[in-house]
Amino acid sequence: NTIRxxxxxxxxxxxxxxxxxxRDSAIxxxxxxxxxxxxxxxxxxxxxYQLRSDSSSQMNRTVGAVTxxxxxxxxxxxxxxxTVAAINSNGTGSDAAMVMFTTIPDIQNLRVSEV
Numbered sequence: 001n002t003i004r005x006x007x008x009x010x011x012x013x014x015x016x017x018x019x020x021x022x023r024d025s026a027i028x029x030x031x032x033x034x035x036x037x038x039x040x041x042x043x044x045x046x047x048x049y050q051l052r053s054d055s056s057s058q059m060n061r062t063v064g065a066v067t068x069x070x071x072x073x074x075x076x077x078x079x080x081x082x083t084v085a086a087i088n089s090n091g092t093g094s095d096a097a098m099v100m101f102t103t104i105p106d107i108q109n110l111r112v113s114e115v
Contacts, residue, residue: 010086010093012037014045014067017084019101025072026101031085032067033093039087048081051075052100062087073111077105 013034020027028049032042042065049071050058063069074080079102083095 007040007088007090008090009091010042011093012086013096014084014086017082017094017099019080019082019099021101021103023076023104023106024074025070026074026103027068027070028082028084029068031094032075034096036071037093038086040090042086042088045069045083046086046087046092047082048095049080052079053083055110060070061070067112074103074104078103 010033014030014033016029016031016089020029028047030045044062044064045066046060047061047063047069049061059068062072071080079100081098081100083098085095086093100109
């Protein structure tokens with residue numbers, strides 16, 4: 001007979017967070033936690049992101065068991081930070097280390113100063 005112990009929330013964070021920014025959006029990607037840290041089936045991810053300069057701007061998005069999310073309607077030329085936590089049937093694990101990215105400035109709004 002096999003004894004099964006109740007599982008726990010993921011004990012390790014998602015790995016290899018990356019951001020591919022454009023002018024007003026960014027594609028965020030990550031890898032699942034190491035298999036030994038999943039503590040069951042990963043059913044989704046909690047993504048937290050915000051303007052780096054404004055902690056009150058934090059937004060949370062929950063997705064299913066995918067490892068990519070496109071954020072739309074971001075401000076151009078601004079620096080954002082994001083982190084990801086894995087979710088299983090027992091709850092949400094710890095956040096991965098914060099990653100920063102800067103959206104591409106809108107060159108139509110840049111002014112050239114005369115010399």
